[in-house]
Amino acid sequence: MANNYDAWKVSVTDFEEQKSDYDKLLFFLRFGILAPSSHNSQPWEFQIDVEKLSINVFKSKVRVLPVGDPNDDLSYVSIGCTVENIVVTADYFGYTVSVVYEENPQIELCAILQFTQDHSKSIDSSHLIHQIKRRIVNRGKYEQRNLPDEFLEKIQKFSTTDHKVVLIQDSQTIADIGKIANYASIQLMSSYLFRRELSTHVKNNFTESYVGIPAFGMQIPGILSLIVPNLIKLFNMDKFSEKQNTALFTKYTPEIIVLTSKNNTKKDKLIIGRMYQNIALNAISQDIKTSPWGSVSVYSESNKELQKVLNTEFYPEFLFRIGYNNKDPHHSPRLLVNSVIKK
Known part of the structure; x- marks a missing residue:
């Protein structure tokens, strides 16, 4: 066992x-x-x-x-x-x-x-x-309702001189960021080497592995999960799900948070990680869920586009959706x- x-x-x-x-x-x-x-x-x-x-x-x-x-x-x-x-x-x-x-x-x-x-x-x-x-991490559809003002005021106080918590609530800006995020994912998935690496980390729902993401974390059911790693390896699945992912931002993402840094160093990224985790813990204490979108962090072209949308000189380090969803997947191993x- x-x-x-x-x-x-x-x-x-x-x-x-x-x-x-x-x-x-x-x-x-x-x-x-x-x-x-x-x-x-x-x-x-x-x-x-x-x-x-x-x-x-x-x-x-x-x-x-x-x-x-x-x-x-x-x-x-x-x-x-x-x-x-x-x-x-x-x-x-x-x-x-x-x-x-x-x-x-x-x-x-x-x-x-x-x-x-x-x-x-x-x-x-x-x-x-x-x-x-x-x-x-809850990658599902979030309810279209705003987060409590008290919670938002608390997490925005995490901002410092060199690190900022950028809250986006405007629906058009969220849609624009969604386009950037989806584009980044599609571009990364267009690389066979990227898909091959990702396929080794996406696991079926019955996995005995200690690392990687069981497919239930992506809302994929049991039997289908058995073939998902191979599908990811062979096809650009983000291209196929572009319409669905677009709707995720336009219809099911009431708010987005981007954590930014002034200098974009190793130390900054470590601090940004601490900021995200603290926000995520404070969020779940109020049954608020978060879902990072990592492709924007590593695809430089999209990262620069996000910087323009945010109208900031700071470097966008980490983007995540945040909102309410009462269905939680199981933890990852x-x-x-x-x-x-x-x-």
Whole structure:
């Protein structure tokens, strides 16, 4: 029996069983690895330093997307998401985490997390740790209703001098962005090498793999899911679904958020990942769903077009749909935490 979903069984109550500092840091990582990642590639590895009470976070040399993400843009965003999960988890259990980013893109080290136990364990039932297991990418149709003003005001406060949360509510602008996003996806899928790589990450719904996206995440039912990887490899499926994807933006996307950065560096992408994950956790706490559209991040022509539509000098790092949908797919599988620990 495959245990490729066992990582999701972690519970906050398990922390009491962790006696050593190593076990406590490892426990924080069990929540960290529940972060989203492009194609569910899970491009992270960790090194625990008990003496320094720290965790080094690395980009995996293996679980990356050399064709679909040649500059590691989405890998860094994904790693930023797992860093945010770790920070949120540690905070709940009384630890403050200092994050030092490694800015050199030529090395795999991404961040050093330094832990200090300096406050009491939280008893707040609204703490974001309780949303980590609830968060899920929902690629479905969103209801045409606006998000609460209080929520939007909160997430827009995440903007800083170098990183901005750009909220789009105008229907025409959303439609224009939809055209850009669809064009990017179609262009990427026109490459056989891209389709071949993607086909290895899209799995049937009965998969025993620990990585990749089961087809139910794309709303594809059981039997049909068995042939989906081959269809993706052979055909430009985004070309076939262009009309459907256009409607997704024009009819079923009330709001879009684009996270932008001033400098477009490795560090910026890690920070953007943390921003997205925090927004996603805050969103799911109010039953609001999110759905990233990664093709715009990696297809440079469309990225420049998006920058024009947004009328900004900042670099569009990460685009996602956001809204209400009461149907959730199952979680994607995860590698068990011990398999992503560097020795």
